[in-house]
Amino acid sequence: MLSWYFARTTGFSFSALFILTFLSIPVLSQAAQVTLTWDPNDPAPDGYSIYLRAEGQAYDYSQPCWTGYGTIATVYGLEENVAYFFVVRAFVGVQESADSIEVKFNNGTSSLIWIEAEDGDLQLPMEIGADPSASAGGYVWVPEGTGSFTYPSVNAGYAEFYFEVPEAGDYIIWGRQISNDSASDSFFVSVDGQEELVWHTKLGGQGVWTWDVVSDRDVDAPRDATNPQVYWLEAGFHTLTIRQGEDGTRLDTIAITNDFNLGVSDLCVKLAADVNSDGVVNILDFAQLRSDYGKNGDPGWIPTDVNSDGYVNILDFAILRNLYGQSGCQ
Incomplete structure (x- = not known):
């Protein structure tokens, strides 16, 4: 928790944590808006001001981009392909606190690349399975009883995928998977032949498809989206390899994105019977x-x-x- 102090005899103090929580990019206007929220100060100030700067520029503290009394605000009209930085200041009268923690918003093009796991190049014993509740009706896995690996092995089955990203940047990888128990909850993941990390997948329940972000987490660590593995990818073509860890772990769909605000509710699946891929079974x-x-x-x-x-x-x-x-x- 950050503390801000005024140079005044009353010792009035401010504390706030500045958090970037949401963004949206209207397609037609090619401009973005970003919504920011922070912890309320105690004691309450007269209000708060938000300042922004573009990368390489300095803050103009005479020109806040937002002033108000709440702890959530939306800043509009951000230009495309510009990295912006934000700080918030609390104020009483004409006096302001020091800057909050600075956050960055990179207003680039949001990309989301969908891959059906069964469309990859497979090496046995990785194979395709059928499940009407899976996206497009299929998934890949190494059947139970085939064996598990603690470390990547050339003898392990794998699925290899080729994909293209439209612009350079940081990307994360989501997977829709089933991990029935602690004996079937891992894959090894590598991008462009880099060192493979062990992805201890999220346990979602017996036979339940669950979205999980690829993460280099410990086996006992929380299996959530708070610490995703980030991959820097140049614009162009890349290779993703999902290798056998523990047999029985199933992979349905892969989503590769540079939108770190993307949540599970934003991810969907292609229904198996939507054979013409128009988004509805009819x-x-x-x-x-x-x-x-x-x-x-x-x-x-x-x-x-x-x-x-x-x-x-x-x-x-x-x-x-x-x-x-x-x-x-x-």
Whole structure:
């Protein structure tokens, strides 16, 4: 907790913690807004002022970008591709405190890259599994009983993914996964051939798909999103490798993003029966499934093979019926 002191005989003190909590980037205007919140001071001041500066510039303390009485404020009109810094000051009359902790907001383009785990290049014993509750109906895993690894091994199965980022920057990786118990809750993760870290995945319940951020956390550490592994990525193509840790751990969907404010509620999944990928299961998906009825081949190669068993048949119609009318990611 930061303490601010005025040069006055009353010893009136201020304390606040300055926190960046939310941002949004309107697409049409190409300008951003950022909402900032901080702890209230005790005793209460007359109000608070927020100051901003662009990277490489100094604060102009004669021109606050916001002044008010609350402990939450939104600053509008931020230019695209500019790094901004913010501090808050409390005031009584014409006297102000010192600066709060400074926070940075990099107003670049927000990127979110979706990858279906079963679309990767697989090395056995990593294989594709089918589950109607998984995104697009499939996932990857090393089946239970295959064996577990404490350290990365060339004998371990893996899935390798190729992806492109539009601009250089810091990125984090989310995964929708199932970790049924402490014996099936880890993968090894590497980007562009860097040293592999062990990702102790979040336990979400028996058979429950759970979003978790890739983190180099200890096995006994809290398995939340407070300390994600950050990857610096240049604009262009990259490789992500998910390697076998403990058998039985399942991976459904991967989301790679430079938006550190992205939360689980912002992540969604593509419904298995949304075979035309328009975001809703409806008559159009039914028509496409009907036209493919009776086809067979490698599991997952036909979009209408909803349960990824290699056949388009009555089982796929049954899943579509159960999901009919629901919506998900396009």
